[in-house]
Amino acid sequence: MSENEARGRRRVISGLIRPMSEKYESYLCDESRVIGNAESISFPRTEVELRYALSVEYARGDRVTVQGGRTGISAGAVPNGGHIINLSRMDRITGMRKDADGEFCVRVQAGVVLTRFNDAVAEKKFDASGWGYASLSALEDFHGAGPYMFMPDPTEDTATIGGMAACNASGALTYRYGSTRRHISALRVMLCDGRSVSLRRGECFAKGRRLQLRTDDGDVLCLDLPTYTMPDVKNAAGYFVCDGMDAIDLFIGSDGALGVIFEVEVRLMKRPAHIWSAMCFFGGENDALRFVAECRDMVENLAAIEYFDGASLDILRGEKAFGASLTRIPDISARYGAAVCVELHGALESEAMEQLFYVGECIDRAGGDIYDTWLARTSSANIGLREMRRAIPERVNRLIARRKLTEPTISKLGSDMAVPDGFLRATLGMYRLGMTEAGLESAVWGHIGNNHLHVNILPRSKEEFERGKALIAEWAKRVSESGGTISAEHGVGKLKRDALRIMYGDKHILEMSALKRALDPKWLLGCGNILPAATFGARGV
Numbered sequence: 001m002s003e004n005e006a007r008g009r010r011r012v013i014s015g016l017i018r019p020m021s022e023k024y025e026s027y028l029c030d031e032s033r034v035i036g037n038a039e040s041i042s043f044p045r046t047e048v049e050l051r052y053a054l055s056v057e058y059a060r061g062d063r064v065t066v067q068g069g070r071t072g073i074s075a076g077a078v079p080n081g082g083h084i085i086n087l088s089r090m091d092r093i094t095g096m097r098k099d100a101d102g103e104f105c106v107r108v109q110a111g112v113v114l115t116r117f118n119d120a121v122a123e124k125k126f127d128a129s130g131w132g133y134a135s136l137s138a139l140e141d142f143h144g145a146g147p148y149m150f151m152p153d154p155t156e157d158t159a160t161i162g163g164m165a166a167c168n169a170s171g172a173l174t175y176r177y178g179s180t181r182r183h184i185s186a187l188r189v190m191l192c193d194g195r196s197v198s199l200r201r202g203e204c205f206a207k208g209r210r211l212q213l214r215t216d217d218g219d220v221l222c223l224d225l226p227t228y229t230m231p232d233v234k235n236a237a238g239y240f241v242c243d244g245m246d247a248i249d250l251f252i253g254s255d256g257a258l259g260v261i262f263e264v265e266v267r268l269m270k271r272p273a274h275i276w277s278a279m280c281f282f283g284g285e286n287d288a289l290r291f292v293a294e295c296r297d298m299v300e301n302l303a304a305i306e307y308f309d310g311a312s313l314d315i316l317r318g319e320k321a322f323g324a325s326l327t328r329i330p331d332i333s334a335r336y337g338a339a340v341c342v343e344l345h346g347a348l349e350s351e352a353m354e355q356l357f358y359v360g361e362c363i364d365r366a367g368g369d370i371y372d373t374w375l376a377r378t379s380s381a382n383i384g385l386r387e388m389r390r391a392i393p394e395r396v397n398r399l400i401a402r403r404k405l406t407e408p409t410i411s412k413l414g415s416d417m418a419v420p421d422g423f424l425r426a427t428l429g430m431y432r433l434g435m436t437e438a439g440l441e442s443a444v445w446g447h448i449g450n451n452h453l454h455v456n457i458l459p460r461s462k463e464e465f466e467r468g469k470a471l472i473a474e475w476a477k478r479v480s481e482s483g484g485t486i487s488a489e490h491g492v493g494k495l496k497r498d499a500l501r502i503m504y505g506d507k508h509i510l511e512m513s514a515l516k517r518a519l520d521p522k523w524l525l526g527c528g529n530i531l532p533a534a535t536f537g538a539r540g541v
């Protein structure tokens with residue numbers, strides 16, 4: 001490239017970093033509704049532009065917050081000063097291959113939005129301009145193969161694939177298919193200074209707790225991994241580390257604090273021919289818990305088990321009565337104080353029918369009524385149930401936003417803890433007792449199949465907010481003691497750092513800090529996510 005061309009290119013790229021202005025105000029927050037601050041923002045479209053933005057900010061020593069779809073609820077994408085790199089314009093699906101097992105893997109830029117990706121996979125329609133021969137040939141095979149799907153399903157489908165990788169997102173289907181981690185076959189990550197690392201699953205492993213990473217330029221980074229043992233439950237708290245781990249897993253779930261994930265390769269799975277859901281109603285929580293236990297024992301092919309307590313059902317009743325939405329679902333009888341939605345995946349109709357029969361038996365045994373169960377066997381009926389699941393958190397967020405108008409110091413307090421098998425009933429009992437004693441309003445729902453419930457405390461005043469916070473800190477301690485996690489899927493972000501410290505203790509927090517410093521010596525990326533920004537910050541504050 002001539003000096004003139006290089007200068008021209010620098011000029012084009014330099015327009016990339018824009019000063020913050022009112023126009024970009026919405027980028028100061030995410031779904032946590034926490035509002036941050038930043039001096040500048042960029043929307044890179046390519047690897048080159050991303051490298052440029054990172055290198056400039058690295059040279060300046062400015063903090064960088066990475067954003068995908070800003071649907072996160074732990075404030076991870078909320079900027080903490082400095083610069084925002086928003087990846088929503090890196091939104092191309094860039095290729096496809098068949099792996100050694102004959103399964104299809106699709107390569108995407110990090111900003112591809114989940115709903116668009118799912119549509120492309122379902123319809124098998126990709127903009128393949130710029131794809132190489134190998135990708136086009138895999139696409140041809142893909143067209144001739146049966147239906148496929150991408151299993152991770154974090155409820156909010158405007159999330160980006162990069163954001164899902166950064167949070168190791170999970171959701172209802174995690175019960176059967178695991179979290180996003182399990183579906184990622186390769187990643188490309190850019191470090192704080194613009195160097196990139198390309199990782200394919202199965203190619204680079206730690207020796208015990210020492211990991212050597214080779215950058216694309218050939219530099220070798222030697223990393224000492226923290227020594228904690230992660231809980232044996234669904235978990236998104238802190239960095240993923242274990243003996244002999246695959247290097248790719250370090251960046252999955254690292255909450256934008258170790259590197260910028262700019263390319264993700266995901267592995268698709270064959271779409272089950274029969275996807276049926278049953279929404280089962282019960283008089284109260286005890287019956288619902290019995291049903292869950294029976295189902296886990298008796299029913300194979302369960303893909304999801306989702307819980308809704310009485311307050312969540314009231315929210316839905318209110319939404320149906322006063323909103324235009326949720327027209328696809330019937331009214332919920334006033335008799336019911338709890339519900340469980342199960343999803344069955346089967347290759348054959350007879351198989352799904354048999355499992356459904358067992359679900360019916362579990363309903364009977366738990367004191368429910370099979371004639372009051374909603375069955376969804378078509379995709380439109382399944383969409384109705386999905387809209388319903390999504391409506392509850394959205395409605396709760398709106399309620400808190402309204403309360404904030406008169407009491408700006410409050411916000412929603414949501415727990416995201418999971419416990420080992422055998423601790424579910426006692427843990428739910430602990431939540432209920434604590435909230436009754438503290439006189440707090442709440443709604444509880446979530447992924448009960450994984451012993452993972454979201455307790456949403458809905459404070460009406462500053463005092464209630466403080467009481468709720470103290471209660472959640474107490475739960476974090478007791479859940480950690482039982483071998484559980486303080487965050488099963490939303491990640492630590494900026495809101496659960498104190499809870500992470502309760503879970504792992506200071507020694508391991510310092511080990512995590514050392515790992516971060518080895519990859520991000522100026523402490524610039526995702527400042528305040530997982531670890532405090534100030535205590536360990538580059539500016540020494």
Ligand SMILES: Cc1cc2nc3c(=O)[nH]c(=O)nc-3n(C[C@H](O)[C@H](O)[C@H](O)COP(=O)(O)OP(=O)(O)OC[C@H]3O[C@@H](n4cnc5c(N)ncnc54)[C@H](O)[C@@H]3O)c2cc1C
Pocket residue numbers: 030031065066067068069070071072073075076077087110153154155156158159160161162163164165166167168169170171172255256257259260261262390393394489490493526529
């Ligand atoms: C109604 C509702 C329901 C939800 N339900 C679930 C659920 O069931 N399960 C679940 O797991 N989550 C759930 N979420 C949370 C959220 O949707 C997920 O965490 C999602 O994965 C975030 O993706 P995003 O693109 O919006 O990321 P963002 O919110 O933009 O970012 C999230 C974090 O990842 C980092 N990040 C984003 N992109 C990158 C990147 N390319 N490289 C490095 N770091 C990056 C950010 O810095 C931040 O720390 C829900 C959210 C809402 C609003």
